[in-house]
Amino acid sequence: MDNNNKEFIGKEYKCLDHGFVRLVDYMGDDASIVQAARVSYGKGTKSVSEDTTLIRYLMRNQHTSPFEMVELKFHIRLPIFVARQWIRHRTANVNEYSGRYSEMSDDFYLPELTQIRSQSLVNKQARSEVEIDPHISQNIISSMENSQKESYNEYQDYLEMGLARELARINLPVSNYTEWYWKIDLHNLFRFLKLRMDHHAQYEIQVYAKTIAEIIKQIYPISYQAFSDYILNSVTFSHSELSLLKTKFTNLEFTDEELKSAGLSKSEIIEFKNKIENLK
Numbered sequence: 001m002d003n004n005n006k007e008f009i010g011k012e013y014k015c016l017d018h019g020f021v022r023l024v025d026y027m028g029d030d031a032s033i034v035q036a037a038r039v040s041y042g043k044g045t046k047s048v049s050e051d052t053t054l055i056r057y058l059m060r061n062q063h064t065s066p067f068e069m070v071e072l073k074f075h076i077r078l079p080i081f082v083a084r085q086w087i088r089h090r091t092a093n094v095n096e097y098s099g100r101y102s103e104m105s106d107d108f109y110l111p112e113l114t115q116i117r118s119q120s121l122v123n124k125q126a127r128s129e130v131e132i133d134p135h136i137s138q139n140i141i142s143s144m145e146n147s148q149k150e151s152y153n154e155y156q157d158y159l160e161m162g163l164a165r166e167l168a169r170i171n172l173p174v175s176n177y178t179e180w181y182w183k184i185d186l187h188n189l190f191r192f193l194k195l196r197m198d199h200h201a202q203y204e205i206q207v208y209a210k211t212i213a214e215i216i217k218q219i220y221p222i223s224y225q226a227f228s229d230y231i232l233n234s235v236t237f238s239h240s241e242l243s244l245l246k247t248k249f250t251n252l253e254f255t256d257e258e259l260k261s262a263g264l265s266k267s268e269i270i271e272f273k274n275k276i277e278n279l280k
C-alpha cells in the first residue's frame with residue numbers, strides 16, 4: 001500500500017526566485033484510495049481497470065472521503081504575501097519558520113520583468129496581460145530591490161542595537177521569504193489546486209500550485225487524471241445559464257458510438273444521456 005515513488009521525496013522543485021516545494025513524506029497511493037473505498041466489502045484492490053473505474057466514479061460523484069486516506073507533507077519556501085493567501089486553506093497542518101526564534105532570511109521576492117503588468121480593468125483583483133514599458137518596469141524592479149535592501153539593513157541595525165527579533169522584524173516587507181511544513185490530505189489538496197491553479201489566482205501562488213500538481217500527477221496518476229477530467233477542467237452552469245442553453249439544445253442527439261469514442265465509460269454514457277435529457 002505504501003509509496004514506491006521515493007524518488008520524489010526530498011527533491012527541491014524551484015518556484016519563483018528563491019522559493020521551492022519539497023515533498024518531505026507521503027502516505028498512500030492510488031491503491032490506498034481504492035482500498036479505503038472497498039472497506040465495506042473487506043476486499044482491497046482488484047484489476048487496474050476496475051480500480052481506475054472506481055476512482056473515477058468516486059471523483060465524479062464527489063465521494064471524497066477515500067481521497068482523505070492519502071496524506072502528503074511538504075516543505076515550502078515562499079514569500080510572505082503568498083503565504084498569507086495559502087494559509088487561508090484551513091484544512092491542512094502548518095508549522096512555520098519563526099521570526100521570533102530565528103533571524104529572518106535576506107531573500108526577498110522580485111517579480112520577473114514580464115510579470116510587471118498594469119492593473120486589470122476587468123478583474124479588480126488582478127494584473128492584466130499588458131506589460132508595462134520595459135524601461136519603467138526595470139525602474140520599478142530596481143526601486144523594489146532598493147527598498148527591500150534598505151529595510152533588511154534596518155532590520156540588521158535593530159538586531160545589533162539589541163532589539164528583540166520579534167520586534168526587529170515588524171517593518172520587513174511581505175516580499176520576504178518564509179518557510180513552512182505543510183501537511184494535507186489528497187482531497188483537500190485537490191481543492192487547493194482547483195482554486196490556486198486557476199487563472200483567477202495570483203500568478204505567484206499559481207506557480208506553487210502547478211509545481212505541486214506536477215508531483216501529484218506522477219504519484220497518484222489515476223486520481224490526478226480523474227481530478228483533471230471531473231474537477232479541474234469541468235465547468236458548472238448556473239440555473240439561468242442552463243435555462244438559456246436549453247433553448248438551443250432541443251435537438252441534441254448522440255449515438256453510443258460517438259459517446260464511446262469520446263472516452264466515456266458505460267456509466268458515464270448513461271449519466272451523460274440523463275443530463276442531455278434534462279437539458280431538453
Ligand SMILES: Cc1cc2nc3c(=O)[nH]c(=O)nc-3n(C[C@H](O)[C@H](O)[C@H](O)COP(=O)(O)OP(=O)(O)OC[C@H]3O[C@@H](n4cnc5c(N)ncnc54)[C@H](O)[C@@H]3O)c2cc1C
Nearest residue numbers: 085088089090091092125188191192195196198200201202
Ligand atoms: C481567486 C481567489 C481570490 C480570493 N480573494 C480573497 C479576498 O479578497 N479576501 C479574502 O479574505 N479571501 C480571499 N480568498 C480566499 C477564499 O475566500 C478562501 O478563504 C480560500 O480560497 C480557502 O478556501 P476554503 O475555505 O474553501 O478552503 P479550506 O479552508 O481548505 O476549507 C475547505 C472547505 O472546508 C470547509 N471548512 C473549512 N473550515 C471550516 C470552518 N471553520 N467552518 C466551516 N467549514 C469549514 C468549507 O466547506 C471549505 O470550503 C480568495 C481565494 C481565491 C482562490
